[in-house]
Amino acid sequence: MSTTARSDAATNRRVAMATMIGTTIEWYDFFIYGTAAGLVFSQLFFAPAGPRIGLLLAFATVGISFVFRPLGAVLAGNLGDRYGRRAMLVLTLLLMGGATSLIGLLPTYETAGLAAPVLLLVLRILQGVSAGGEWGGAVLMAVEHAPRERRARAGAFPQLGVPLGMLLASGVTALMTGVIAPGPAFVEWGWRVPFLLSVVLIVVGYVVRRSVDESPIFAEMAERKRRTKVPVVELFRRHWLLVVLAALVFAGNNAAGYMTTGGFITSYATDPDGPVGLDRTPVLVAITAAAALWAVTTYLSGYLADRHGRKRTYLIGYGSLIVTVFPMFLLVNTGSAGLLFLGLALFTFGLGLAYGPQAAWYSEIFPASVRFSGVAVSYALGAVLGGAFAPTIATALVQATGSVLSVGGYLLGMFVLAVVAVCLLRDRPGIDLGVDNQAEQEAGATVLGARAATAPVRA
Known part of the structure; x- marks a missing residue:
């Protein structure tokens, strides 16, 4: 191997690790909120509403942040397509970490009244804006x-940030509930510690992200002055169909992720008046272990997508989710922590396969001039359609029907929509992502025959 090849390989590994570490920190911040919402926020911030309505309101604040993710995607997409990818990564990290740390310092309803949930909501909105711009x-x-033959594997590294962030959030919370601040101590002060830890993680993420070079394709765009003036307007004018389909591809996976490894299962399985009635700590340990398996299958999916294609890997993943969704809820309902883990483990196998290839596939369907805007907006819209109010919907379904299987029916519908979208997008592994290949990038990204205009991009 030549010196240049070794240098390029080392750079690619450094970039991959930096994106993984950064997204892990970002999603730890995001997931720690969902975990706390399922465990204590209803009594800390929404106590006057009562336990049932309070829980719905706590989960609603989880969902409201998703509504603001498209705003973050639009802002970061415009700035990222004009001023660079690296600058946006640093900015979103600081915004997410700052909001998370401040949540750990908030007064509760008992001490501050209505101001407490209002401030909580404002900080959660800032988390949503940050998350909307981070992923792209x-x-x-x-x-x-990355080299074209390894794009899916490279793209799986930032994807790993989601399950690793969940693993870290659940693990830290389990440590607090089971060892450091069990019982009433967790409600009194222990819940704050995972949020305040974000201060340390911000410093780590900042140093790591500042250490990597700017994307070579953006550097080429800047050098040739090929940047679009208002990328998001160009995106919706010429590529709206790709945005819709890409969002639906992600919506099913996002609904599954937030329903199961997020706050809903935590709340449902630990409800003392519910059919499961487990303690907090074993449930959090089971979710942590399932998140570790989710990370493994996410990484595996990168290899499968490079070898067998993005679309085929996605279809296998969604097929697995469809087959395991009802067995997963039945295993949760047994009241056994071990069987709860088994159900989540079976389910997260498909979750990883239907998530890992997304980075490469999204990057290959959008042209270079609007690529940041395209991937960020599609991801954010998919999150709104999928995960935004999934825990709230699930809680309402269980309260209305008395059966968690109604939640399985809801997820099944989301998976079917996602499969349709997957089938309508073309698989284009190996396409040249550079600025000189704009016409090919814009043509034939769907199977519908809807081809974007191939006129030169306006500078």
Whole structure:
């Protein structure tokens, strides 16, 4: 191997690790909120509403942040397509970490009244804005640095940030509930510690992200002055169909992720008046272990997608989710922590396969001039359609029907929509992502025959 090849390989590994570490920190911040919402926020911030309505309101704040993710995607997409991927990665990290740390310092309803839930909501909105801009920059840094035959594997690294962030959030919370601040101590002060830890993680993420070079494709765009003036307007004018289909591809996976390894299962399985009635700590340990398996299958999916294609890997993943969704809920309902873990483990196998290839596939369907905007907006819209109010919907379904299987029916519908979208997108592994290949990038990204105009991009 030549010196240049070794240098390029080392750079690619450094970029991949930097994007993974950064997204892990970002999603730890995001997931720690969902975990706390399922465990204590209803009594800390929404106590006057009562336990049932309070829980719905706590989960609603989880969902409201998703509504603001498209705003973050639009802002970061415009800035990222004009000023670079790396700058947006640093900015979103600081915004997410700052909001998370401040949540750990908030007064509760008992001490501050209505101001407490209002401040909580404002900080959760800032988390949503940050999350909306984070993902697009991270995946483009990884994919645009990688050789074309390894794009899916490189793109799987920032994807790993989601299950690893969940693993870290659940693990830290389990440590607090089971060892450091069990019982009433967790409600009194222990819940704050995971949020305040974000201060340390911000410093780590900042140093790591500042250490990587800008995406070579963006550097080429800047050098040739090929940047679009208002990328998001160009995106919706010429590529709206791709945005819709890409969002639906992700919506099913996002609904599954937030329903199961997020706050809903935690709340449902630990409800003392519910059919499961487990303690907090074993449930959190089971979710942590399932998140570890989710990370493994996410990484595996990168190899499968490079070898067998993005679409085929996605279809296998969604097929697995469809087959395991009802057995997973039945195993949760047994009241056994071991069987709960088994159900989540079976389910997260498909969750990883239907998530890992997303970075490479999204990057390959959008042209270079609007790529940041395209991947960020599609991801954010998919999150709104999928995970935004999934825990709230699930809680309402269980309260209305008395059966968690109604939640399985809801997820099944989301999976079917996602499969249709997967089938309508073309698989284009190996396409040249550079600025000189704009016409090919814009043509034939769907199987519907809807081809975007191939006129030169306006500078």
